[in-house]
Amino acid sequence: MGLANDRVDLLEHGEIGEEASPDESTFWDEMVEHIEQRRAATVDPEEASFFNRPLSEHELVEWLSFQAYYELRACQFIGGWLATTPETDAMVLLAQQVEDEGNHYEYCMRALARRGVTSLDNWTPEPEWEEWIDGWYPSGADTIERVAAHNLTGELGACQAFLQISPRLPDDVRKAFDRIIPDEQFHMKLGRKIIQKYCVTDDDRARVLARVDRTFELEQAGRLAYNRRMARLGIADADDAQLPMP
Ligand SMILES: [Fe+2]
Numbered sequence: 001m002g003l004a005n006d007r008v009d010l011l012e013h014g015e016i017g018e019e020a021s022p023d024e025s026t027f028w029d030e031m032v033e034h035i036e037q038r039r040a041a042t043v044d045p046e047e048a049s050f051f052n053r054p055l056s057e058h059e060l061v062e063w064l065s066f067q068a069y070y071e072l073r074a075c076q077f078i079g080g081w082l083a084t085t086p087e088t089d090a091m092v093l094l095a096q097q098v099e100d101e102g103n104h105y106e107y108c109m110r111a112l113a114r115r116g117v118t119s120l121d122n123w124t125p126e127p128e129w130e131e132w133i134d135g136w137y138p139s140g141a142d143t144i145e146r147v148a149a150h151n152l153t154g155e156l157g158a159c160q161a162f163l164q165i166s167p168r169l170p171d172d173v174r175k176a177f178d179r180i181i182p183d184e185q186f187h188m189k190l191g192r193k194i195i196q197k198y199c200v201t202d203d204d205r206a207r208v209l210a211r212v213d214r215t216f217e218l219e220q221a222g223r224l225a226y227n228r229r230m231a232r233l234g235i236a237d238a239d240d241a242q243l244p245m246p
């Protein structure tokens, strides 16, 4: 699925679409490479993997509940940034993202409703998820710190996890994620544009790297907490690795 035309226009022809210098355009790639190296260092190919075990309906409901919670929070915290985003070209792109994240929440809730779950009221996030998603993502001193945490580190992890788990999802859920994944890729692209344009000094780059590293660590803690929760629910072994979470 391609980007809607208005989005292509925003990214390629808007003010923020101006070409960055080669130095600026490689910094994002360096950060992606840095995250991928850190992730590779956590992977043991011999270890039992989430992807090796059947995805039960019980776990699917747990996973969708987590995704719905994450999408709702993303809609809320990005929406909360708009009034304090002085870079108007970045603000317009982030406003598009707010709508997307709200839609993603809705798609996850519809998938849950088909499974008899109509609200998250009785669902409680793990403390690590609250620290990562409710505390860390919304923080950030300025636009580049916010985007480094969420659009770069967070959405990279989410896209990779969604693509990896997609073949094992039931048809209705896979169709929902076939709509979500291109949006998340758009969010990475708009993050790249924002970082290219506004992350320009050594201090900016150091602040972005610090946000990337801390986000990665919180994501890893969040994945361990997911496993612990699945073990508590009798769904998985506590030492399983490689979970399909952002
Ligand atoms: Fe999303």
Ligand SMILES: [Fe+2]
Pocket: 074, 101, 155, 183, 184, 187
């Ligand atoms: Fe997103």
